[in-house]
Amino acid sequence: MNSPVFLPEFAEGLDTLLTWRRDVRHFQTVPLPNGALDHLLDRACLAPSVGNSQPWRFVRVLSAARRAAIIGHVEAENQQAASIYRDETRAAYDALKLHGLREAPEHLAVFCELDPAAGRGLGRQTMPETLAYSVVIAVHTLWLAARTIGIGVGWVSIVDPAAINRLLDVPEDWRLVALLCLGYPAEESETPELVRRRWQDRLHAGQTRFVR
Numbered sequence: 001m002n003s004p005v006f007l008p009e010f011a012e013g014l015d016t017l018l019t020w021r022r023d024v025r026h027f028q029t030v031p032l033p034n035g036a037l038d039h040l041l042d043r044a045c046l047a048p049s050v051g052n053s054q055p056w057r058f059v060r061v062l063s064a065a066r067r068a069a070i071i072g073h074v075e076a077e078n079q080q081a082a083s084i085y086r087d088e089t090r091a092a093y094d095a096l097k098l099h100g101l102r103e104a105p106e107h108l109a110v111f112c113e114l115d116p117a118a119g120r121g122l123g124r125q126t127m128p129e130t131l132a133y134s135v136v137i138a139v140h141t142l143w144l145a146a147r148t149i150g151i152g153v154g155w156v157s158i159v160d161p162a163a164i165n166r167l168l169d170v171p172e173d174w175r176l177v178a179l180l181c182l183g184y185p186a187e188e189s190e191t192p193e194l195v196r197r198r199w200q201d202r203l204h205a206g207q208t209r210f211v212r
């Protein structure tokens, strides 16, 4: 097959996708269509990975009991996380919505297998963390692919990773990288929620340091 040509309209579309991706915490409760999540997992698996190790492992949470256990866990951890803030900052933190686990129709946990056979160790001897980096790229790939079909993704990190392993019965040598909520967003914005809520503005490329 000939290699594709990416026309300027595609570059513009990609730019719009990057600008409008968003981390979503407000979801509609409607389920995703059959096959949509499988499609997104297929896209995620196109991500690059160290030594082509493909260390991503996906766990789709189906039972109401496990969903409830995850929500309970995140809410308890969030109480703990909130305790580092005081006064107005605490009030501002408490006003943030930091997950959409209750409404989102899908909970997806993404793990990194810590010593996968695939890839035969190539590229990760001096930087074993490259396995987890590979999984992060898979998550981002899924995130972008989801946005192209109107599906929103929210990343929830206010968790004790080992507790999520236990709640989901996954092996100890899988390390949690991301707990994701997926569903149709209840609102759209070009601006991150934490910017809109005046928690943290975007920083710009002025952060780059130049060396000669």
Ligand SMILES: Cc1cc2nc3c(=O)[nH]c(=O)nc-3n(C[C@H](O)[C@H](O)[C@H](O)COP(=O)(O)O)c2cc1C
Pocket (backbone or CB within 6 Å): 021, 022, 023, 024, 025, 097, 098, 099, 155, 156, 157, 158, 191, 192, 193, 194, 195
């Ligand atoms: C590794 C990672 C962990 C995150 N954890 C959370 C979280 O626990 N709760 C939350 O509301 N957002 C979480 N986010 C989303 C960020 O708040 C969000 O990406 C950031 O504010 C920029 O907004 P945008 O993704 O809409 O551009 C996380 C994002 C990343 C990449």
